[in-house]
Amino acid sequence: MNQNFANARVISRPVRWMYLATGFFLVLTGFGQMPIFKRYYIADIPGLGWLAEFFVTHYIHYLGAIVLLALAAYMVADYLMSKRNSWNLTASGYVRIALLTGLLVSGALLVIRNLTGSSLTAGFIIFLDLTHLGLVMVFLFVSLYCLIFKKHWTTRR
Amino acid sequence: MEQQISRRSFLKGGMAAAAGVAAAGIPGTEALAAPDESKQLATLIDISKCVGCEACVDACSEVNAAKYPNPRKPFPKMVPSRVPVEDWSEKQDVNDRLTPYNWLFIQHAEVEINGEDTELTIPRRCMHCVNPPCVKLCPWGAARQLENGISRIDSDLCLGGSKCKKLCPWNIPQRQTGTGLYLDILPSMAGNGVMYKCDRCYQRVAEGELPACIEACPEGVQTIGPRDEIIKKAHALAREINGYIYGEKENGGTNTIYVSPVPFEELNKAVEKGKGKPHLKPVKDTMAQANNLAAAMLLAPVAGIAAAVGKYFKNARTLKRGSNQ
Numbered sequence: 001m002n003q004n005f006a007n008a009r010v011i012s013r014p015v016r017w018m019y020l021a022t023g024f025f026l027v028l029t030g031f032g033q034m035p036i037f038k039r040y041y042i043a044d045i046p047g048l049g050w051l052a053e054f055f056v057t058h059y060i061h062y063l064g065a066i067v068l069l070a071l072a073a074y075m076v077a078d079y080l081m082s083k084r085n086s087w088n089l090t091a092s093g094y095v096r097i098a099l100l101t102g103l104l105v106s107g108a109l110l111v112i113r114n115l116t117g118s119s120l121t122a123g124f125i126i127f128l129d130l131t132h133l134g135l136v137m138v139f140l141f142v143s144l145y146c147l148i149f150k151k152h153w154t155t156r157r
Numbered sequence: 158m159e160q161q162i163s164r165r166s167f168l169k170g171g172m173a174a175a176a177g178v179a180a181a182g183i184p185g186t187e188a189l190a191a192p193d194e195s196k197q198l199a200t201l202i203d204i205s206k207c208v209g210c211e212a213c214v215d216a217c218s219e220v221n222a223a224k225y226p227n228p229r230k231p232f233p234k235m236v237p238s239r240v241p242v243e244d245w246s247e248k249q250d251v252n253d254r255l256t257p258y259n260w261l262f263i264q265h266a267e268v269e270i271n272g273e274d275t276e277l278t279i280p281r282r283c284m285h286c287v288n289p290p291c292v293k294l295c296p297w298g299a300a301r302q303l304e305n306g307i308s309r310i311d312s313d314l315c316l317g318g319s320k321c322k323k324l325c326p327w328n329i330p331q332r333q334t335g336t337g338l339y340l341d342i343l344p345s346m347a348g349n350g351v352m353y354k355c356d357r358c359y360q361r362v363a364e365g366e367l368p369a370c371i372e373a374c375p376e377g378v379q380t381i382g383p384r385d386e387i388i389k390k391a392h393a394l395a396r397e398i399n400g401y402i403y404g405e406k407e408n409g410g411t412n413t414i415y416v417s418p419v420p421f422e423e424l425n426k427a428v429e430k431g432k433g434k435p436h437l438k439p440v441k442d443t444m445a446q447a448n449n450l451a452a453a454m455l456l457a458p459v460a461g462i463a464a465a466v467g468k469y470f471k472n473a474r475t476l477k478r479g480s481n482q
Contacts, residue, residue, distance in 0.1 A: 033296050034318065034320075035319060035320045039240055054294060054324055055290075055324070055443060055446070058447050059450070062451075065454060066454055066457045067457070069454055069457035073457070073459070073460075073462050074461035074465045075461075077461065077465035077466065078468065081466070082468075113293065114288075114293045114444065114447065114451075115288075115448055115451060116287060116409065116448070126298035126314070129298045130297075133296075
């Protein structure tokens with residue numbers, strides 16, 4: 001209880017909810033880059049037809065990435081300026097930060113790939129595609145583990 | 158208290174800045190996205206010269222026959238059952254549309270030129286976009302763009318999800334079920350064959366040869382060269398014949414530039430359109446909207462840090478005020 005209460009204050013509630021909502025839409029639109037939602041009837045559910053529109057999911061994925069980048073920078077800067085003397089990152093916190101960093105870096109490289117005239121090699125692009133997908137799968141499993149076993153990102157010093 | 162400060166600082170400062178940047182569009186992104194027109198090769202297709210003899214179609218089939226699908230039958234049972242089986246293996250001779258076995262076809266248009274009814278014939282195939290959405294948004298990197306502007310689909314990697322066809326403004330790629338990598342992974346549950354389209358004879362081009370359709374044409378309908386030079390030639394030809402250009406701006410620019418003696422609006426009305434028979438409508442740049450957000454991604458961390466710094470100083474001021482009281 002104490003840890004929960006303490007942990008709830010290291011990141012404010014609005015920021016936490018914004019992070020969760022952004023993550024949800026990023027995962028949803030990210031999986032939407034594969035042609036699966038139409039095939040498996042998800043896009044047939046009223047209100048979810050947009051999940052089969054690749055340019056729409058792509059655009060929303062970019063918007064989500066902008067919000068995630070801003071949130072990540074905010075949380076890192078806030079931690080370094082105000083929190084690091086009173087809070088420590090836990091092992092699972094480090095793992096999740098490493099995975100998120102990998103997702104942001106591979107995602108940023110894929111954004112560069114999508115610009116006109118980008119010159120990344122075909123082999124590297126395949127590596128990026130698979131890395132981005134692999135990292136999000138691992139991140140989801142780690143997040144599920146942390147949720148079930150109540151592993152927090154930080155702990156009080 | 159901490160939560161209120163955090164919410165104000167972050168939401169008002171950081172997110173407003175990021176959203177503003179995202180909504181406004183970023184000056185300079187266009188320059189960042191400028192194609193290297195000296196490296197990409199484009200083709201100029203002079204529609205007024207084409208006689209519809211189909212020598213290009215035959216040459217294409219002959220040269221690319223080894224790349225055509227050789228599906229394994231019976232096809233895996235698809236799950237769910239609504240996933241369409243697309244089998245062209247028994248219809249390999251179809252040449253009046255695009256198929257996995259026919260990457261180039263001749264489109265016919267009855268138009269009026271100088272008061273005379275005239276039939277124009279138009280070679281149609283992949284446009285080889287300067288920034289091809291089929292390549293850029295392929296989830297596996299199975300589609301790729303070569304430095305010389307050719308976009309091609311690697312039949313050893315493609316899973317046949319047909320995303321490229323849906324993304325393509327002209328719906329060019331065509332699927333053959335029962336072939337490719339998906340057969341070795343989850344043949345019923347994921348994938349559905351391989352997508353096929355013109356690869357502008359990339360192996361011949363790499364060896365300094367012409368694409369087969371260009372070499373075989375008895376009328377010299379097509380010319381190939383660096384994109385900037387081809388664009389100049391297209392404009393010169395258009396001026397000469399008082400004609401019209403298609404492909405220079407479509408989808409942000411393509412490497413297939415058509416010049417026609419009649420407006421493309423008329424041609425588009427006159428040609429038969431439908432499955433495997435692409436239109437000639439104007440096409441907006443499909444990759445531009447998302448790419449305009451790219452620069453906002455560079456600014457987003459700055460906005461986040463600014464919000465954290467704002468919160469820090471606001472906190473400090475609040476504490477100072479509290480201690481003074």
